Amino acid sequence: MSQRASIETRATRRAWWLAAPALIWTLAFFILPFGTMAVLSLWQRTDVGLEATWDLGNYANFLANPAYIQALTNSLEITVTVTILSVLLAYPLAWIIAEEIPERFRRLALALAVIPFWTSYVVRSYAWSLVLAKSGVLNDWLGAVGLGPLDLANSRAATVIGFTHFFTMLLTLSIYASLVQMPPNLRRAAADLGAGAFATFRLIVLPLTLPGVMVGAFLTFALCIGDYVTPQILGGGNDLALPQLIMLQIGRRADLPMAAALSIILMLAVTLAYLGMARWMKVVR
Amino acid sequence: MTRYLACALYMILLYGFIFLPVGVLVLFSFQDGRFPIPPFQGFSLRWHQEVLGDGDLMAALGNSLLVAVASSLVALTLGFLAARAFATARLPGVTALRGALMAPLSVSYLVIGLGLLASFNLMGLSKSLWTVAAGHVVINTPLCFAICAAALGEAQVSAERAARDLGAGEFRVMTLVTAPMILPALIAAFLLSVTFSWDEFIIAFLLSRFDVTLPVEIWSLLRSGLNPKTNAIGSLVFLVSALAILSFELTLARRK
Numbered sequence: 001m002s003q004r005a006s007i008e009t010r011a012t013r014r015a016w017w018l019a020a021p022a023l024i025w026t027l028a029f030f031i032l033p034f035g036t037m038a039v040l041s042l043w044q045r046t047d048v049g050l051e052a053t054w055d056l057g058n059y060a061n062f063l064a065n066p067a068y069i070q071a072l073t074n075s076l077e078i079t080v081t082v083t084i085l086s087v088l089l090a091y092p093l094a095w096i097i098a099e100e101i102p103e104r105f106r107r108l109a110l111a112l113a114v115i116p117f118w119t120s121y122v123v124r125s126y127a128w129s130l131v132l133a134k135s136g137v138l139n140d141w142l143g144a145v146g147l148g149p150l151d152l153a154n155s156r157a158a159t160v161i162g163f164t165h166f167f168t169m170l171l172t173l174s175i176y177a178s179l180v181q182m183p184p185n186l187r188r189a190a191a192d193l194g195a196g197a198f199a200t201f202r203l204i205v206l207p208l209t210l211p212g213v214m215v216g217a218f219l220t221f222a223l224c225i226g227d228y229v230t231p232q233i234l235g236g237g238n239d240l241a242l243p244q245l246i247m248l249q250i251g252r253r254a255d256l257p258m259a260a261a262l263s264i265i266l267m268l269a270v271t272l273a274y275l276g277m278a279r280w281m282k283v284v285r
Numbered sequence: 286m287t288r289y290l291a292c293a294l295y296m297i298l299l300y301g302f303i304f305l306p307v308g309v310l311v312l313f314s315f316q317d318g319r320f321p322i323p324p325f326q327g328f329s330l331r332w333h334q335e336v337l338g339d340g341d342l343m344a345a346l347g348n349s350l351l352v353a354v355a356s357s358l359v360a361l362t363l364g365f366l367a368a369r370a371f372a373t374a375r376l377p378g379v380t381a382l383r384g385a386l387m388a389p390l391s392v393s394y395l396v397i398g399l400g401l402l403a404s405f406n407l408m409g410l411s412k413s414l415w416t417v418a419a420g421h422v423v424i425n426t427p428l429c430f431a432i433c434a435a436a437l438g439e440a441q442v443s444a445e446r447a448a449r450d451l452g453a454g455e456f457r458v459m460t461l462v463t464a465p466m467i468l469p470a471l472i473a474a475f476l477l478s479v480t481f482s483w484d485e486f487i488i489a490f491l492l493s494r495f496d497v498t499l500p501v502e503i504w505s506l507l508r509s510g511l512n513p514k515t516n517a518i519g520s521l522v523f524l525v526s527a528l529a530i531l532s533f534e535l536t537l538a539r540r541k
Contacts, residue, residue: 015374022367033400123519127306226393
């Protein structure tokens with residue numbers, strides 16, 4: 001008994017040594033910086049440098065400035081639009097890949113659907129700006145059928161298109177994963193009991209895949225609302241998103257405390273979305 | 286039949302949408318003209334040549350590779366060791382510890398980069414490729430940890446126990462028993478990390494100064510507007526990522 005205990009103690013001690021490097025790294029380069037930022041958001045930028053005022057001045061500034069509130073609203077609107085559009089586009093595609101095409105082509109079809117996912121995101125946004133430019137490919141095609149031209153460069157529509165492209169691929173992957181996990185017997189049973197194709201989908205398939213969809217949608221929300229590159233390249237400088245506003249603080253104004261406060265607000269939005277999803281999942285279960 | 290046609294049509298439309306920007310990017314990198322927009326004026330390799338002859342771009346490419354490989358090796362080591370710790374012993378507060386290790390995955394890269402920027406500023410540490418690599422280790426360690434943890438199971442634990450009973454020291458157990466047993470997972474985690482670091486922009490942008498990585502250099506190219514040269518370097522970057530992902534897929538496929 002005592003020997004067994006000592007083996008376990010030794011194993012635990014060894015485990016601590018093994019886990020220590022990763023834990024220390026995470027502490028030093030993630031948790032402490034995050035704390036630094038939280039602290040910094042309570043300071044002020046003054047003419048002489050940073051001053052430790054320990055107040056909520058930056059947050060009050062945020063609430064008092066309509067342009068800042070507008071950036072948050074813009075970000076939320078863009079993110080919600082993108083999330084909904086991406087789910088609506090990705091679900092049928094994932095369904096077709098998982099259910100309709102012959103099994104031996106499935107892996108290939110899925111791999112093809114996500115290859116451009118791996119384009120560098122700076123390059124991907126640039127590529128969309130080529131497509132959507134005033135004399136770009138899209139307007140060239142529209143012109144050929146006697147439509148257009150559409151002026152999409154530097155607009156919110158361009159930002160939404162660029163984001164939707166990326167997240168459609170991400171969601172196709174996550175929805176496909178939940179579709180193939182579904183036991184086929186359930187659908188067969190539903191059909192045996194007289195449910196039509198639509199009823200089977202609504203009563204069996206959709207509820208079973210919804211958790212996967214929700215996780216994908218949350219991931220979309222979190223990644224989309226925090227991205228600076230896509231709105232900066234495709235949306236331009238007029239209709240600012242929150243990350244653009246954050247970058248403006250550290251660029252032109254060198255106001256690190258305000259940037260920190262805005263980042264905390266950004267994280268708050270993501271946390272609320274997460275809590276919403278977690279709560280919804282609990283209700284469903 | 287209608288159902289079949291509808292599916293085919295939807296697939297064509299969606300694949301078209303998905304491939305449109307990459308197609309346009311690559312096609313117009315061969316543009317024989319000054320602008321990467323229609324009409325396509327003919328096939329030319331001059332923009333690719335210009336990219337290969339551009340000292341700044343090639344230096345940035347070298348920096349990117351260096352940062353990607355170095356940060357991925359560190360992330361893989363940290364992730365692998367931590368995954369072993371969690372697989373072999375019951376640590377107190379295991380859920381909280383695992384949560385802390387996975388936490389960087391849920392935080393926007395912009396926020397991670399800003400936090401590091403603020404901390405390095407306060408510490409008086411100057412920005413360099415080292416600080417970029419430290420940031421990339423932060424974002425890649427959770428991935429490596431998760432992939433290694435998924436690969437470590439009962440089989441590995443009992444093989445380790447057997448090796449230890451036979452007198453192997455901890456280091457030999459790790460390098461001669463555990464690592465070879467989960468080699469495909471290690472390679473996969475490494476390649477995925479390399480891809481993420483290779484593509485990463487915002488952390489590299491915030492934490493670098495004179496020596497920059499490729500996405501940051503491309504970012505500064507964008508200021509000159511639409512240019513086939515940007516298409517050419519973009520296609521090149523895409524090619525590297527695609528190759529890394531292809532090897533990743535093959536590593537995983539061989540495992541089965």
